[in-house]
Amino acid sequence: MGQIGFEDCDTPLNTRLSARYKRSFAYPSFKDRIPVILTKVIDHLVRDKESIIAHFGEKAREEVKNVIGYVSQLKNELMTDKPLTELSSLGSDHELWNRILSDKTKEHSRPPTWFQTEWLYAECYLYRRLHEAFLQTEAIKHLDPFHWQKTKALENSLVQAEILAQHVNKIVSNNADSSETEQLFYEFLKISLWGNKCDLSLSGGTEICLQENPLNQVLKYDSFILADDSQCVLKHLADSPKGTIDFVLDNAGYEVFTDLCLAEFLLSKFDEHKVLFRTKAFPWYVSDVIAKDIHYILNTLKEKKGELAECANRWQSLFDSGKFQIVENQFWTTPCVYADMEEVDPKLYGELKESKLIIFKGDLNYRKLDSDINWPPTTPFSQCLKGFHPAPLVSLRTLKCDTIGGLQPGKAEQAASQSESWMVTGDFAVIQFDSS
Numbered sequence: 001m002g003q004i005g006f007e008d009c010d011t012p013l014n015t016r017l018s019a020r021y022k023r024s025f026a027y028p029s030f031k032d033r034i035p036v037i038l039t040k041v042i043d044h045l046v047r048d049k050e051s052i053i054a055h056f057g058e059k060a061r062e063e064v065k066n067v068i069g070y071v072s073q074l075k076n077e078l079m080t081d082k083p084l085t086e087l088s089s090l091g092s093d094h095e096l097w098n099r100i101l102s103d104k105t106k107e108h109s110r111p112p113t114w115f116q117t118e119w120l121y122a123e124c125y126l127y128r129r130l131h132e133a134f135l136q137t138e139a140i141k142h143l144d145p146f147h148w149q150k151t152k153a154l155e156n157s158l159v160q161a162e163i164l165a166q167h168v169n170k171i172v173s174n175n176a177d178s179s180e181t182e183q184l185f186y187e188f189l190k191i192s193l194w195g196n197k198c199d200l201s202l203s204g205g206t207e208i209c210l211q212e213n214p215l216n217q218v219l220k221y222d223s224f225i226l227a228d229d230s231q232c233v234l235k236h237l238a239d240s241p242k243g244t245i246d247f248v249l250d251n252a253g254y255e256v257f258t259d260l261c262l263a264e265f266l267l268s269k270f271d272e273h274k275v276l277f278r279t280k281a282f283p284w285y286v287s288d289v290i291a292k293d294i295h296y297i298l299n300t301l302k303e304k305k306g307e308l309a310e311c312a313n314r315w316q317s318l319f320d321s322g323k324f325q326i327v328e329n330q331f332w333t334t335p336c337v338y339a340d341m342e343e344v345d346p347k348l349y350g351e352l353k354e355s356k357l358i359i360f361k362g363d364l365n366y367r368k369l370d371s372d373i374n375w376p377p378t379t380p381f382s383q384c385l386k387g388f389h390p391a392p393l394v395s396l397r398t399l400k401c402d403t404i405g406g407l408q409p410g411k412a413e414q415a416a417s418q419s420e421s422w423m424v425t426g427d428f429a430v431i432q433f434d435s436s
């Protein structure tokens with residue numbers, strides 16, 4: 001990025017998305033959406049101060065005030081497009097962040113600013129700075145400022161979850177023939193795909209969860225899947241030795257519920273050995289799953305009794321026996337794209353190499369898979385991965401920003417004719433597989 005200044009155009013082709021392009025999704029996102037997200041964090045701390053103090057102790061009184069001040073300043077820095085600053089030495093990842101900042105500063109002979117630099121980098125940096133506000137405290141270090149939004153969203157999707165629970169409970173206790181199993185595989189894959197509509201970051205924290213029967217939705221929305229490699233995924237699962245399935249998770253609440261359903265289906269009907277649920281290490285992009293959220297969901301469902309509790313109790317046993325495992329890693333909360341994983345975190349890359357199938361959930365994972373570049377949409381998916389091929393992988397993503405690859409000629413145009421904002425609403429989706 002050479003010169004400073006906004007341009008009244010989309011992100012140029014083959015370039016990383018940036019808010020300096022006023023017609024990119026990055027621009028309104030930084031201008032309007034992120035300030036709302038930060039304001040909601042402040043409002044929550046103000047509104048719920050007394051209950052926070054009751055929970056974390058009297059020391060929290062002063063600390064909540066400090067965090068409110070920190071977040072207000074952060075919001076101001078963003079809105080006035082200030083240069084990004086170094087992180088303090090809190091948190092074991094600060095050196096990586098500061099090294100990236102210093103490289104970018106050297107490269108452009110000035111520090112990056114929020115709107116002028118790459119969107120992915122600046123947006124990840126925002127959530128890491130928010131985390132720093134809490135790292136600086138003692139009593140409220142582990143307070144998740146998005147917890148209340150995630151729990152509310154879960155509560156509001158229990159009707160859909162119960163329908164799914166009933167379905168899963170029936171399936172795991174019945175024997176299905178192979179053609180039935182195939183159909184059910186497609187169904188669970190797509191249920192997990194559409195579960196990704198339910199993130200809280202695109203909507204600035206407003207719930208956009210599906211108000212319909214998730215089983216009907218699967219058939220009804222097939223025409224909105226712009227690339228569907230689900231047959232290749234099934235073939236890969238059926239033709240390769242049993243092994244470990246990795247889920248690189250996205251959102252808590254209903255989405256992770258659908259992921260757990262798919263995971264159990266893969267264990268029970270495909271006899272895979274185990275499922276690793278890879279989570280963020282700290283609160284991220286409002287609704288992303290941290291380990292605590294999974295425990296919270298299991299406990300909540302157990303309390304609901306009936307079909308939901310039946311599901312949760314079985315999943316709890318799978319966690320207890322190690323067939324399901326939660327694996328946290330700091331790499332997921334860096335701004336690094338996955339093409340850089342092998343260099344930045346060779347250990348994690350090595351772990352993923354052992355996977356039979358890596359399932360990447362959601363929009364942000366997709367952005368990191370395809371390096372957040374405005375590719376010509378017909379660029380082969382494998383090419384968009386820029387050398388990231390640790391193991392066979394599939395992306396289950398509803399489109400929430402303006403990067404996409406791997407589409408057949410004419411598909412992008414067809415979607416654009418159906419909806420001008422096809423890339424950013426979460427109404428369209430892809431199931432893209434790579435085994436190169």
Ligand SMILES: O=P(O)(O)OC[C@H]1O[C@](O)(CO)[C@@H](O)[C@@H]1O
Nearest residue numbers: 199201202362363364365400401
């Ligand atoms: O939860 P997801 O599917 O990763 O979506 C996260 C949201 O964050 C973004 O990646 C950026 O704000 C959007 O593209 C998307 O709306």
Ligand SMILES: [Mn+2]
Nearest residue numbers: 199250285288
């Ligand atoms: Mn998310």
